[in-house]
Amino acid sequence: MSRARHLPPARLDAPLLSVRKVRKSFGDHLVLDDLSLDVDAHRVVVLIGASGSGKSTLLRCIDLLEDIDDGEIELEGRDITDPRLDANAVRARIGMVFQAYNLFPHLRVLDNVTLAPRLVHGSARKDAEDEAMAVLERVGLAAKAQAFPDALSGGQQQRVAIARALVAKPAVMLLDEVTSALDPELVGEVLALLAELKETGLTMVVATHEMGFAREVADEVCFLHQGRIHERGAPAQVLGDPQEERTREFLRRITG
Ligand SMILES: Nc1ncnc2c1ncn2[C@@H]1O[C@H](COP(=O)(O)OP(=O)(O)OP(=O)(O)O)[C@@H](O)[C@H]1O
Numbered sequence: 001m002s003r004a005r006h007l008p009p010a011r012l013d014a015p016l017l018s019v020r021k022v023r024k025s026f027g028d029h030l031v032l033d034d035l036s037l038d039v040d041a042h043r044v045v046v047l048i049g050a051s052g053s054g055k056s057t058l059l060r061c062i063d064l065l066e067d068i069d070d071g072e073i074e075l076e077g078r079d080i081t082d083p084r085l086d087a088n089a090v091r092a093r094i095g096m097v098f099q100a101y102n103l104f105p106h107l108r109v110l111d112n113v114t115l116a117p118r119l120v121h122g123s124a125r126k127d128a129e130d131e132a133m134a135v136l137e138r139v140g141l142a143a144k145a146q147a148f149p150d151a152l153s154g155g156q157q158q159r160v161a162i163a164r165a166l167v168a169k170p171a172v173m174l175l176d177e178v179t180s181a182l183d184p185e186l187v188g189e190v191l192a193l194l195a196e197l198k199e200t201g202l203t204m205v206v207a208t209h210e211m212g213f214a215r216e217v218a219d220e221v222c223f224l225h226q227g228r229i230h231e232r233g234a235p236a237q238v239l240g241d242p243q244e245e246r247t248r249e250f251l252r253r254i255t256g
């Protein structure tokens with residue numbers, strides 16, 4: 001029952017992900033205001049901005065968890081907001097990881113990682129387990145494959161959640177504050193994993209308050225303010241020499 005077959009072919013001449021003039025309101029609250037963002041393959045784009053600036057909403061719109069009111073979102077050159085496309089087939093191309101890792105507590109780590117491929121893509125169990133072990137190896141947790149989630153640290157659980165997203169070989173990973181629920185001493189291992197994944201060429205859009213990570217790993221930093229990208233550029237520029245007063249104010253506030 002592979003639904004991925006039902007997607008039109010990818011267009012390789014297009015940016016991997018293209019968000020164009022996306023508008024989204026909740027009631028009369030405009031949350032994304034004609035927001036545009038292109039992400040080329042193998043790039044890491046980091047979204048920063050105050051609480052409520054629209055970072056999660058943008059990621060949720062890309063993952064089709066929210067309907068947009070206007071604009072379009074293309075993934076691999078296809079308009080994924082076209083209602084004729086199978087939303088599950090689109091989501092299978094996107095790996096989304098949230099702050100709360102949402103592992104199934106009654107399933108072993110390996111089964112948490114193989115569940116989606118078995119249900120969504122109908123892969124044979126053995127193939128799914130081989131793939132899952134390879135991905136657990138990548139996130140440094142092969143030794144924990146038979147453990148239950150509550151026997152793992154928060155950082156390890158989040159790495160399992162990242163493995164679960166990776167196993168579908170997504171075109172892009174969307175990560176929303178994946179370290180905010182972690183104890184400070186566990187943040188580093190998850191950020192180090194993301195840095196390693198970047199080295200393998202994975203394309204990522206990452207909402208984070210971790211400015212050190214943004215500075216070291218991002219190819220581009222986008223500062224969101226009131227549903228728009230207010231300033232964007234290389235991390236050294238946006239974080240080190242911001243041109244906009246709002247950006248300076250935000251950075252002053254979070255660096256204390
Ligand atoms: N389902 C919803 N219904 C109503 N309002 C919503 C909904 N989801 C988000 N909002 C509002 O949209 C605005 C943007 O929220 P969003 O979660 O995208 O911000 P954010 O930049 O991710 O913030 P944070 O840094 O706190 O995670 C906020 O004002 C929020 O209250």
Ligand SMILES: [Mg+2]
Pocket residue numbers: 055056057176177207
């Ligand atoms: Mg958020």
